[in-house]
Amino acid sequence: MLTIQNLHVHYGAIHALKGVNLHVKNGEIVALIGSNGAGKTTLVRTISGLIRPSEGRVEYETPGTSVDLAREPTHRIVAHGVAQVPEGRMIFANLSVKENLELGAYSRSDRKNFSSDMAEVFRLFPRLKERLGQNAGTLSGGEQQMLAIGRALMSRPSLLLLDEPSLGIAPALVQQIFKTLVEINRAGTTIFLIEQDAYLALETADRAYVLETGEITMEGKATDLLKDPKVRQAYLGEMAT
């Protein structure tokens, strides 16, 4: 579904991504783990068109079409079925929960299934329904994350990109949100998950990649990576023996 080939991104003189190759297959949950500054957010922003690569392709395929997202205008990418849940949630604090969800459906021309989609979001996150008329800025961190995910789902994406969904959220809510992500995936949405909490990400994902200073250093099934001594040492806090 998503194939990234030889992706290079520069910030001025800084070479942030150095030839990244990865792919996400239809129906999978793929995780990308790595420490601060590895280039995780750069990668997700390149996929969603907020940053332009200096080299490489971001091939996105759905039955019948194939586009290079690196060459599409940013606002068209959502219409192709790629929705992003940005890092730090980025909800519209001065708008109500309902208005935030409405904006999620902005790129859709059909309003037909609008209310049933909203009902689906409320089924996944009942908390949002209770807060419907409230200003989004008054929600707790976890609730804001739920709203950001719900907002992205309103565009009916085939591929959902999540950038650090566990960031700054109470552990109990994190568990709940990740359970919901699995549920969303079972319902047919492919998920590409960027996460610093390696254990959580590897528990949730089918496959995973490890990104270190702009390069993919490991890849494989999530269960295998979870057992890998190098991963355990670098990302799961296990002492070297």
Place this chain on the structure above:
Amino acid sequence: MRRLLLPLLTIALLLIGNWLFNGYLNAYYLQILVYIGINIILSTSLNLINGYTGQFNLGHAGFMAVGAYASAAFSVYAHPSLQHWLAFIPSTALDPALFLLSLAIGAFAAVLAGLAIGLPTLRLRGDYLAIATLGFGEIVLVIINNMDSVGGARGFSDIPGYSNFFWVFLFAALTVYVVGRMTRSSKGLAFMAIRDDEIAALSLGISNTRVKVTAFVIGAAFAGLGGGLYAHYLNYLHVNSFGFLKSVDFVVMVVLGGMGNLWGVVAATALLTMLPELLRGFAEWRMILYSLLIIVTMLLRSRGVSVKQWFFKARAAS
């Protein structure tokens, strides 16, 4: 039928008001009232740009000037020959039609100016956009000042006086209605989304440039319209009426009324238009008091004078 009720009622009330005020109200008070209406058009349209969309436009008086001079030039140069050719139409019907045409031309000229300035500069953010629009306002004035056909530095006189209470408040009501409807529609939420977070808006598939230019152009159109009404009320235009401080006045109205607060800005506009007149009794202390009142209001109510809040507080108290 019910959809027509409110507009018809508004027009009827405005006609009655027009007849009443023109006949019985002191010309000084009437003029203040008309200025309130014109300022509401200007501040509400600026509210769309600055308040709802969060783009700092410091050149709103420039758009007003473009609209004022374009519509006035059309009235002065084209109306006599049009009136000559269309002499078979009674002037009670022809004059308002020509006036509306002049206003439309003023608004259209402002739209062109809005596009010309908006397309290249809306990529700038915050302070940079403010400076670019400030520059635009100054350029407009310099050009007008050197155009002899519209009077240049002498000012543009003998503009037909078509404007009155009715037209001004009709268009003020229209402005408030259009801006209110636009920002409440689901597509209009994009304006506020861009104000709150541009990156998040982009990630939802909102074309930031298009939405910003839309806000800018519609805001400019109403500013041009307000300028046209102003020109045909005063019968005389001079570049000094559209200086930088005029733009600042509108910004103050929007900030004091609350950015993105529809009725708050209308209320603040009425207040700020009347205040300098009410303070006339204080002679040379007038502008100091005016400024002090603005500072105090900002300290006490930094999020604007919310009409809704007042109303509900008053109801809760009673």
